[in-house]
Amino acid sequence: MINLENYLYEKTKSIIMEWDEAGIYAISFLVYANEAFTYQQHKNVSEFAISYNTEKDCNCAPKFSEERWNYAFWRQETTHIINPNEDDNEGVKILFDWYKENKIENIGFEDSSKTYDENMLYIGMGPVGYYDLLTAVVNVAKKMQDEGFIADKFGNIPIIVHDLEYSWYVKDATSHANPNREADVFLEALKSNYDT
Numbered sequence: 001m002i003n004l005e006n007y008l009y010e011k012t013k014s015i016i017m018e019w020d021e022a023g024i025y026a027i028s029f030l031v032y033a034n035e036a037f038t039y040q041q042h043k044n045v046s047e048f049a050i051s052y053n054t055e056k057d058c059n060c061a062p063k064f065s066e067e068r069w070n071y072a073f074w075r076q077e078t079t080h081i082i083n084p085n086e087d088d089n090e091g092v093k094i095l096f097d098w099y100k101e102n103k104i105e106n107i108g109f110e111d112s113s114k115t116y117d118e119n120m121l122y123i124g125m126g127p128v129g130y131y132d133l134l135t136a137v138v139n140v141a142k143k144m145q146d147e148g149f150i151a152d153k154f155g156n157i158p159i160i161v162h163d164l165e166y167s168w169y170v171k172d173a174t175s176h177a178n179p180n181r182e183a184d185v186f187l188e189a190l191k192s193n194y195d196t
Helices: 004-017 090-101 130-146 149-154 168-177 184-194
Strands: 024-033 046-054 079-082 159-162
Touching: 004 046, 004 079, 004 090, 004 130, 004 149, 024 130, 024 149, 046 130, 079 090, 130 149, 130 159, 130 168, 159 168, 168 184
Parallel strands: 024 159
Antiparallel strands: 024 046, 046 079
């Protein structure tokens, strides 16, 4: 049996343990799918990458500012755990074995008739396979917060689980990933900056 969450946890934790830059105030767990991401015959495959931002990176921006919390302003130096564009990426191979074991099929397919409501607001859950990976990533982040790993290393900072557009499920994902309310400031900033 493939334990995707355990794999993601061990890989992610080992990378985070190496981070020693001063002023880290937030960690990014980016889960993102794009038509350009391909693995074998599948398109629109999800990736998982991690990074962080520092007070220096955001120029000590105000508490609720977009400059502090919007990933587009971050330094964009990520480490991929799952990268569908690398043929020999161990993470994507494990992910697809996990999909197969859990009978998750049609990876990358997204039903366009179920992605937007009558007001053209996005209500979808991403392409097939995306939300499943997102859920696993949330559980990994929650475990790190619950066990105190992040607090012991960096203090009480959030793990932001997100995509590039701050879809409707980002708020829920980040909230669940930070069970001790580590992400309250981010969630308030998201609400004020994006009216979600």
